[in-house]
Amino acid sequence: MCDALADRFTPLANEGDSLVCRCPPYRENTFALSFFFLIVEFRLRKGGWCRMARRYTCLIVFNLLTIASLGCGAGASDIGPVPDPTPSPTPGPAPVVAISVNPAVVAIGQSANLTWSSANSSACTASGSWIGSQSTSGTQVETLTAAGNATFVLNCTGAGGSSSGTATLLVTPAVGGAGATLPFVEYEAETANTNGTIIGPDTTFGTLASEASGRRAVQLNATGQYVSFTTAHPTNSIVVRSAIPDAPSGGGISATLGLYINNIRTQSLQLTSRYTWVYGGKSNSSDKNPSDGGAHHFYDEVHALIGEIPAGSTIALQRDATDTAEFYVIDLVDFEEVPAPLTQPAGSLSIADFGAAPNDGTDDRAAIQTAISAAQSQGKVLWIPPGIFNIKTNTGPLVTSGVSIRGAGMWYSQIVGPGAHFAVSGNNNQFSDFAVFADIVSRNDNNPYDDGFHGQAGTGSTMQNVWIEHTKVGWWVDAEGVSSTTVATNGLLIHGVRIRDTYADGINFCCGTSNSIVEQSHFRNTGDDALASWSAVSTGVARHPTNTGNTFRFNTVQTNWRARCISFFGGDSNSMHDNLCSDTVDSAGIEIGEEFASYPFTGTTTAQRNTIIRAGATFVAGEKGGFQIVAIDSPISGVVVQDTLIQDSIDAGILFQGPFQISGVTLSNIQDSGAVMQGILVTSNATGSAQISGIVVLSPTGPALENDAGTSWIFMEGAGNYGF
Numbered sequence: 001m002c003d004a005l006a007d008r009f010t011p012l013a014n015e016g017d018s019l020v021c022r023c024p025p026y027r028e029n030t031f032a033l034s035f036f037f038l039i040v041e042f043r044l045r046k047g048g049w050c051r052m053a054r055r056y057t058c059l060i061v062f063n064l065l066t067i068a069s070l071g072c073g074a075g076a077s078d079i080g081p082v083p084d085p086t087p088s089p090t091p092g093p094a095p096v097v098a099i100s101v102n103p104a105v106v107a108i109g110q111s112a113n114l115t116w117s118s119a120n121s122s123a124c125t126a127s128g129s130w131i132g133s134q135s136t137s138g139t140q141v142e143t144l145t146a147a148g149n150a151t152f153v154l155n156c157t158g159a160g161g162s163s164s165g166t167a168t169l170l171v172t173p174a175v176g177g178a179g180a181t182l183p184f185v186e187y188e189a190e191t192a193n194t195n196g197t198i199i200g201p202d203t204t205f206g207t208l209a210s211e212a213s214g215r216r217a218v219q220l221n222a223t224g225q226y227v228s229f230t231t232a233h234p235t236n237s238i239v240v241r242s243a244i245p246d247a248p249s250g251g252g253i254s255a256t257l258g259l260y261i262n263n264i265r266t267q268s269l270q271l272t273s274r275y276t277w278v279y280g281g282k283s284n285s286s287d288k289n290p291s292d293g294g295a296h297h298f299y300d301e302v303h304a305l306i307g308e309i310p311a312g313s314t315i316a317l318q319r320d321a322t323d324t325a326e327f328y329v330i331d332l333v334d335f336e337e338v339p340a341p342l343t344q345p346a347g348s349l350s351i352a353d354f355g356a357a358p359n360d361g362t363d364d365r366a367a368i369q370t371a372i373s374a375a376q377s378q379g380k381v382l383w384i385p386p387g388i389f390n391i392k393t394n395t396g397p398l399v400t401s402g403v404s405i406r407g408a409g410m411w412y413s414q415i416v417g418p419g420a421h422f423a424v425s426g427n428n429n430q431f432s433d434f435a436v437f438a439d440i441v442s443r444n445d446n447n448p449y450d451d452g453f454h455g456q457a458g459t460g461s462t463m464q465n466v467w468i469e470h471t472k473v474g475w476w477v478d479a480e481g482v483s484s485t486t487v488a489t490n491g492l493l494i495h496g497v498r499i500r501d502t503y504a505d506g507i508n509f510c511c512g513t514s515n516s517i518v519e520q521s522h523f524r525n526t527g528d529d530a531l532a533s534w535s536a537v538s539t540g541v542a543r544h545p546t547n548t549g550n551t552f553r554f555n556t557v558q559t560n561w562r563a564r565c566i567s568f569f570g571g572d573s574n575s576m577h578d579n580l581c582s583d584t585v586d587s588a589g590i591e592i593g594e595e596f597a598s599y600p601f602t603g604t605t606t607a608q609r610n611t612i613i614r615a616g617a618t619f620v621a622g623e624k625g626g627f628q629i630v631a632i633d634s635p636i637s638g639v640v641v642q643d644t645l646i647q648d649s650i651d652a653g654i655l656f657q658g659p660f661q662i663s664g665v666t667l668s669n670i671q672d673s674g675a676v677m678q679g680i681l682v683t684s685n686a687t688g689s690a691q692i693s694g695i696v697v698l699s700p701t702g703p704a705l706e707n708d709a710g711t712s713w714i715f716m717e718g719a720g721n722y723g724f
Contacts, residue, residue: 002546005021006581006609008320008679010157016466016489019113023106023238024054025040029621030534034489038059039467043072043119043598047318047371050372051531053068055094062152063288063306064687065110066381069424073110075409080336080671083191089553091159091160092158092159092160092227093160094120094160094161094162094163095118095119095120095121095156095157095158095161095162095163095167096119096120096121096163097116097118097121097155097156097163097164097165097297097549098116098117098118098166099114099115099116099117099154099166099167100114100115100116100153101113101114101152101167101168101169102115102116103366103698104169104229104698105169105170105171105172105671105673105696105698105722105723106144106169106170106171106172107144107172107173107174107175107176107645108145108146108171108172108173108174108255109143109144109173110141110143110566111141111143112140112141112142112144112169112237113139113140113141114130114139114140114142114152114167114169115138115139115678116134116137116138116139116154116165116167117136117137117138118136118154118163118414119157120158120159120164121136121156121157121158122136122157122158122159123136123157123158124136124154124155124156124157124672125154125155125156126152126153126154127153127155128150128151128152128153128166129142129144129150129169129571130142130152132242133408134154135254136156138165141226141485141576142169144169144171144681145287146171147171147172147173148170148171148540149168149169149170149171149661150168150170150171151166151167151168151169151171151264152166152167152168152169153165153166153584155646156164158582160193160546163576167258170696170722172669172671172693172694172696172720173643174643175234175524175609175611175643175645175669175670175720176609176610176611176643176644176645176671177554177577177578177579177580177609177610177611177615177645177646178554178578178580178611179249179554179555179556179557179578179579179580179611179643180520180521180522180554180555180556180580181363181554182289182522182556183336183337184237184239184334184335184336185232185233185334185335185336186213186332186333186334187218187229187332187334187335187633188213188331188332189217189218189227189330189331189332189333190214190215190216190217190218192218192227192229193222193227193228193229193230194218194225194226194227194228195226196218196219196220196221196225196226196227196330197218197219197220197221198216198217198218198219199212199216199217199218199219199329200212200214200215200216200217201214201215201216201505202215202606203215203614203617203650204209205282205296205585205586206295206296207615208216208243208298208329210585211243211296211298211299211559211561211585212293212299212329212331212332212559212583212629213332213558213559213582213583214582214583215583215614216233216254216403216613217243217247217329217330217331217332218329218330219328219329219330220317220318220327220328220329220422221322221327222319223319223321223323224318224319224320225318225319225666226260226316226317226318226656226697227317227318227330227575228260228314228315228317228334229313229314229315229316229335230312230313230314230538231309231310231311231312231313231314231335232311233311233335233337234308234310234337234468235306235309235315235336236307236308236309236336236337236338236339237301237303237305237306237334237335237336237337237338237411238304238306238307238315238333238334238335239301239302239303239333239334239523240257240271240301240302240303240317240330240332240333240384241299241300241301241330241332241333241524242257242271242299242300242301242302242328242329242330242331243273243276243298243299243300243328243329243331244271244272244273244325244326244327244328244329245273245289245325245327246273246276246277246295247273247693248290248387249288249290250277250279250288250289251274251276251277251548252272252273252275252719253272253273253325253350254270254271254272254273254274255272255323255324255325255328255619256268256271256316256323256324257269257270257271257318257319257323257325257328257594258271258316258318258319258322258323258669259306259315259316259317259318259444260315260316260317260318260361261306261309261313261315261316262314263313263314263316263649265318265320265486265598266307266688267304267306267408267691268304268323269302269304269317270302270568271300271302271325271328271669272300272302273300273508274378274441275300275440275441275470276297276298276299277290277295277297277451277576278289278294278295278296278297278442279292279296280292280293280294281293281296282294282296282562282586283561284504285297285442285443285504285527285528286442286443286444286503287356288441288442295562296561296563296585297350297527298329299329299331299501299559299561300468300501300525301500301524301525303411303502305338305411307437311365313335315335316564317330317333322694326406333387335352337647338409338411341386341408341409341412342386342408342409342412342433343408344383344408344715345381345406347380347381348375348380348381348382348406348650349371349374349375349378349381349382349383350371350382350383350385350585351364351367351368351371351378351382351383351384351385351389353371354367354368354370354371354374354385355367355370355388356368356371356426357389358385358386358387358388358389358432361385361390362390363390363391363392363393363417364389364391365391365392365393365398365419366577367394368389368398368415368518369398369399370390372398372400372403372405372555373397375403375404375405375513375553376400376401376402376403380404381404381406381430382403382404382406382407382409383407383607384405384406384407384413384415385406385407385408385412385413386407386409386412386436387411387412387414388416389414389415389416390416390417391415391416391417391419391420392417392418392419393417393418393419394418394419394421394439394449394450394454396419396449397419397421397422397423397449397454398415398419398421398422398423399422399423399565400422400423400425400429401426402426402427402428402429402458403423403430403576404428404429404430404431405427405430405431405432405434406432406433407429407432407434407435408433408434409433409465410433410435410465410466410467410498411435411467412432413433413434413435413564414418414434414435414436414437415435415436415437416432416435416436416437417437417438417439418439419438420436420437420438420439420452420471420473421436421438421449421450421451421452421453421454422436422452422454423449423454423455423515424453424454424455424456424457424461424475425455425456425458426458427457427458427459427460427461428460428461428659429461429462430458430461430462430463430648431453431463431464431466432462432464432465432466433464433465433466434466434467434612435461435467435469435493436452436453436466436467436468436469436470436471437466437467437469437470438450438452438468438469438470438471438692439470440470440471440472440502440503442503443472443503443515443527443621444460444472444505445472445504447472447713448476448478448657450471450472450473450503451471451473451475451476451504451593452468452471452473452474452475452499452500453471453474453475453476454473454475454476454478455476455477455478455580456477456478456488456511456513457477457487457489457492458489458490459490460491461489461491461492461493462492462495463475463492463493463494463495463497464492464493464494464495464496464497465496465497465587466497466498467497467498467499467500468497468498468499468500468502469500469502470498470501470502471502471503472502472504472526472527473502473504473505473506473507473508474497474499474502474505474506474507474523474526474568475494475508476508476591477489477492477505477508477509477510477511477513477516478509478510479510479511479512479544480512487515488512488513488514488544488545489509489512489513489514489518490513490514490515491514491515491516491607492509492517493517493519494507494516494517494518494519494521494522495517495518495519495520495521496521496626498521498522498523498524498593499521499522499523499524499526499530500522500523500524500525500526501524501525501526502525502526502527502528502695503527504526504527505526505527505528505530505531505532505563506523506526506527506528506529506530506531506532506534506557507530507531508532508533509533509534509547509550510532510534510536510547511534511536511537511544511547512545512546512547513533513547513550514545514547514549514550514577515548515549515550516550516551517550517551517552517553517554518531518551518552518553518555519551519552519554520551520554520555521555521556521566522555522556522557522558523555523556523557523558523560524557524558525555525558525560525561525644526560526561526562526563526590527560527561527563527691528560528562528563529556529560529563529564529566529567529568530557530560530564530565530566531552531555531557531563531565531567531576531579532564532566532567532568532569533547533552533567533568533569533571533574534547534548534567534569534570534596534598535547535570535571535572535598535599536569536596536597536598536599537568537570537599538597538599542557546570546571546572546599546602547572547574547599548572548573548574548599548603549572549573549574550571550573550575550581551573551574551576551577551652552575552576552577552628553575553576553577553578554577554578554579554580555579555580555583556579556580557579557580557632558583559582559583559584559585559586560583560584560585561585561586562585562586562587563584563586564584564587564588564590564591565579565581565582565584565586565589565590565612566579566581566589566590566591566610567590567591567592567593568591568592568593568601568607569593569594569595569598570598570599570600570601571598571599571601571602571605572599572602572603573602573603573604573605574605574606575605575606575607575608576590576606576607576608576610577606577607577608577609577610578608578609578610579608579610579611580610580611580613581610581611581612581613581615582612582613582614582615582616582626583613583614584614584615584616584650585617586588586617586618587614587615587616587617587624588615588624588625588626588627588655589612589613589614589615589616589625589627589646589649590607590610590615590626590627590628591628591629591630592628592630592633592639592641593628593629593630593631593632593635593636594631594632594633594635594636594660595630595632595633596631597633598633598634600634600635600656601637601638601639602638603638604638604639604640605638605639605640606639606640606641606642607627607639607640607641607642607644608641608642608643608644609642609643609644610627610644610645611645612626612627612644612645612646612647612649613647613648614647614648614649614650615649615650616628616649616650616651616652616653616655616675617650617651618650618651622675622683623651623652623655623681623683624651624652624655625651625652625653625654625655625665626642626646626647626649626651626652626654626672626675626680627644627646627650627651627654627655627670628652628655628656628657629641629651629655629656629657629665629690630655630656630657631657631658631660631661631688632657632658632659632660633658633660634660635660635661635662635663636660636661636662636663636664637661637663637664637665637668638664638665639664640665640666641665641666641667641668641670642666642667642669642670643669643670644669644670644671646670646671646672647673647674648673648674648675648676649672649674649675649676649677650676651675651676651677651678651681652675652677652678652679652681653672653673653675653678653679653680653697653700654667654670654672654679654680654681654695655680655681655682655683655687656681656682656683656688656690657683657686658685658686658687658688658709659685659686659687660687661687661688662686662687662688662689662690663688663689665688665689665690665691666680666691666692666716667690667693668693668694669690669693669694669720670694670695670699671696671698672696672697672698673696673697673698674698674699674700674701675697675701675702676700676701676702677700677702678702678704678705678706679697679699679700679702679703679704679707679723679724680695680697680703680704680705680724681706681708681709682706682708682709682713683699683708683709684709685709686707686708686712686713687709687712687713688712688713688714689713689714689715689716691713691715691716691718692715692716692717692718692721693717693718693719693720693721694718694719694721695720695721695722695724696720696721696722696723697722697723697724698723704723705722705724
């Protein structure tokens with residue numbers, strides 16, 4: 001001990017259990033202090049000495065400086081042993097605090113779970129983004145209304161002192177859009193009550209689950225199996241999205257499925273696979289030969305009015321002995337309270353006045369075309385009464401120009417059959433409140449009149465509350481023969497339409513269509529882009545003007561079985577916002593692209609407040625992004641993408657692709673989470689740059705950022721980027 005303190009004490013001798021040391025000649029003083037729970041009184045005298053018991057060690061302060069010794073005697077001759085002091089109470093261990101927040105990143109208005117616990121503590125106090133006394137353990141939901149880092153600090157105290165823990169939550173600006181406000185409620189089969197087999201989730205091309213909404217569905221393989229839904233609101237209608245097998249040689253089969261309401265079979269729904277089952281792999285939309293393999297496009301829909309059903313009722317789809325398909329796959333149902341039919345406008349003409357009879361199975365083509373011509377020449381509205389009106393042959397479209405055609409409602413007035421197609425021209429075309437259910441079973445791009453509606457709509461035209469199924473395209477807004485000096489479609493408004501089960505696009509604004517809008521509409525199971533603005537330079541007939549000022553807003557797109565939810569191909573100052581895209585089977589969710597011989601992008605192209613879920617699958621041409629900017633044919637510039645939510649992309653979340661230059665592109669406030677591959681992918685042939693800020697990449701399976709272009713691509717980073 002004296003050796004350890006040689007700078008302070010001089011060793012003299014060992015005496016029993018004591019070590020005698022000569023103290024340096026410090027000034028005589030007396031101290032009393034507590035150290036290691038001992039109270040020691042000692043006296044140091046000038047030139048004195050001290051004895052240190054080996055079992056003790058202590059600190060002494062001279063002039064507030066620290067020296068060591070214990071057991072010093074009161075004088076030079078007092079060298080007896082020092083008695084044990086009375087110990088002080090032993091304090092407990094220090095508190096231990098754990099605090100976490102999940103998820104670690106949310107958008108404004110979203111919630112996160114804050115969880116905390118502590119040991120050895122008796123009281124806790126919160127500070128930072130929460131305040132006040134807290135229990136020593138607990139959990140609570142935090143909903144933040146301001147962007148930035150929210151810091152949650154918890155300080156806990158106990159007998160052993162105090163300790164703190166901190167959790168940080170990144171709150172991003174509100175992103176994404178809710179899509180259309182729809183009059184029906186969609187129920188997923190896999191979340192309903194069932195004794196069938198839940199299939200999926202699966203994104204493998206060619207599987208039944210991969211084409212289902214949410215990549216899951218319910219398969220009924222045996223008699224007595226069912227899916228049962230409990231209605232949360234009154235309904236009087238049902239739409240069932242389902243799949244049944246193809247015929248062995250192709251062409252489809254028909255089969256019934258029991259509809260049960262409150263445990264009573266009230267109807268036999270008539271299902272068919274006539275409009276489904278395409279073969280030949282991803283790139284094929286017309287092969288109906290099962291021997292070619294590569295089956296896809298499995299789902300179709302059936303709808304029915306079912307009488308008034310109150311909220312809280314059970315509606316079931318059940319396979320009984322009389323339902324003979326090998327299997328039934330139920331993806332989802334829609335329940336809707338359909339309003340009463342509209343009445344005929346005063347002063348209008350009716351197709352019934354010209355011999356069209358509802359529900360009689362006869363061909364009404366001639367009567368309807370005569371009625372259209374009469375309404376056009378007289379400048380009157382043409383009325384389609386409730387009922388099914390058949391056009392049994394596809395010998396050409398119904399020709400309309402500058403006519404207003406109205407029905408009693410899309411659930412009531414129906415034009416049905418192989419010839420249910422309209423060729424549109426002229427100004428002031430008005431279509432509202434009826435359905436077009438055609439009979440297209442494969443894609444033939446050489447026949448434009450396989451579309452529900454085809455042609456340019458001039459100025460002042462609208463389409464509202466029209467339901468289109470089993471066509472090639474819902475409406476191809478073209479401009480056949482329009483030149484750069486001729487006005488194409490301008491100011492077309494499409495509102496509240498439903499386009500489903502097509503072999504190509506839902507709506508394509510092509511060939512100079514400008515200042516036109518699609519809004520509050522629903523698209524499901526389209527065989528190409530659900531919504532596209534294609535500023536085509538030419539279709540081989542004439543040079544078109546560029547598409548300018550088109551807008552796609554507040555639309556919902558689901559389960560494209562081919563291509564994208566929304567695309568812009570060239571054009572001037574077009575925009576898309578507040579759309580919801582989910583479950584594309586084999587391509588991107590949203591694309592801004594220079595391909596298909598398009599005009600350059602000019603002005604500012606904007607995409608904002610869009611939501612993209614489970615999109616971006618790999619197509620035959622390579623990887624695709626949930627959101628992608630691709631310069632395949634020519635350079636791209638002037639693009640603004642902001643406030644976008646991208647979730648669970650099947651390939652990359654965000655993708656940039658060349659080989660042409662991409663510049664003047666700004667991305668901000670984008671949350672990209674759960675990508676199966678990369679969060680952000682820059683392909684090897686990409687060149688250019690993008691300004692990015694507020695880009696949050698969360699939990700990709702692959703790299704958060706993969707730049708395969710190396711120095712040919714530059715990200716100019718602003719504030720708020722996270723995760724890469």
